[in-house]
Amino acid sequence: MNGVAIRFCSVSKYSLCGVCGAMERPGFMASLVAGGVAGVSVDLILYPLDTIKTRLQSPQGFNKAGGFRGIYAGVPSAAIGSFPNAAAFFITYEYVKWFLHTDSSSYLMPVKHMLAASAGEVVACLIRVPSEVVKQRAQVSSSSRTFQIFSNVLYQEGIRGLYRGYTSTVLREALWSWRQDHVVDCWQSAVCGAFAGGFAAVVTTPLDVAKTRIMLAKVGSSTASGNVLSALHGVWRTQGLAGLFAGVFPRTAAISLGGFIFLGAYDQTRSLLLELGRGSP
Numbered sequence: 001m002n003g004v005a006i007r008f009c010s011v012s013k014y015s016l017c018g019v020c021g022a023m024e025r026p027g028f029m030a031s032l033v034a035g036g037v038a039g040v041s042v043d044l045i046l047y048p049l050d051t052i053k054t055r056l057q058s059p060q061g062f063n064k065a066g067g068f069r070g071i072y073a074g075v076p077s078a079a080i081g082s083f084p085n086a087a088a089f090f091i092t093y094e095y096v097k098w099f100l101h102t103d104s105s106s107y108l109m110p111v112k113h114m115l116a117a118s119a120g121e122v123v124a125c126l127i128r129v130p131s132e133v134v135k136q137r138a139q140v141s142s143s144s145r146t147f148q149i150f151s152n153v154l155y156q157e158g159i160r161g162l163y164r165g166y167t168s169t170v171l172r173e174a175l176w177s178w179r180q181d182h183v184v185d186c187w188q189s190a191v192c193g194a195f196a197g198g199f200a201a202v203v204t205t206p207l208d209v210a211k212t213r214i215m216l217a218k219v220g221s222s223t224a225s226g227n228v229l230s231a232l233h234g235v236w237r238t239q240g241l242a243g244l245f246a247g248v249f250p251r252t253a254a255i256s257l258g259g260f261i262f263l264g265a266y267d268q269t270r271s272l273l274l275e276l277g278r279g280s281p
Contacts, residue, residue, distance in 0.1 A: 032090060034270035036083040041265040042258045043082045047075055049254040053247035054139045057212040065140040074138030076146045081131025085124050093120035121173040129169050130162035133215045140216060156219055168211040168228045172204050198256040205251060206244040209235055
């Protein structure tokens with residue numbers, strides 16, 4: 001689930017107990033790998049909710065898009081893109097944060113984190129969006145295989161087709177990253193993050209709907225041009241407020257639950273990697 005599974009620092013969706021601090025210590029690689037593993041875990045475990053959300057947001061409607069059948073359609077695309085997506089975000093985030101170095105007590109610290117997170121999102125979306133385009137098309141067309149959909153997009157639209165919805169995805173994810181959290185106890189942070197994440201999921205659902213419509217639009221249609229406002233207006237005109245918030249419940253549930261799954265997988269994986277590192281000569 002592209003937007004759910006790749007944040008494990010203080011600007012993350014899940015605000016995991018100051019993991020950013022861990023990145024500045026020798027355990028950086030362990031944190032990076034553990035974050036990637038945890039992200040893939042969340043993607044796979046909560047993937048059915050993402051499929052249901054996508055089908056609810058699709059222009060053909062939930063039942064015609066597949067209903068509850070084949071809820072793991074498109075999962076290879078999500079699995080392949082999840083880890084490099086996370087790595088791209090955190091490497092960019094840490095580099096920009098270092099580049100904009102300020103005193104830790106400075107009132108500019110929140111601005112530094114927000115700018116670093118936004119830059120991380122822009123870079124990560126270069127990997128995330130092609131994966132998301134293929135995944136969502138597979139979710140509403142379970143009869144087609146992931147590689148076949150990828151090949152069709154390249155043949156019909158070229159590389160540009162793989163980046164449909166880039167703008168709406170960056171806008172959606174940037175709004176996530178601009179939430180600022182405080183370093184507290186891990187599980188307390190996860191609980192707070194779940195509530196904050198659930199609220200943010202509701203607020204950003206219209207952008208998520210626009211992204212889905214743009215990615216699923218037929219070649220040559222006005223929606224396929226990628227204009228976010230045009231996509232939102234089209235949904236509003238045909239389906240009203242309900243259309244703009246289609247899929248809000250599975251999306252909110254996935255993002256709220258994802259933090260706990262992510263935290264458990266991250267902690268276990270990082271501890272194991274550090275233990276293996278201490279045991280190696």
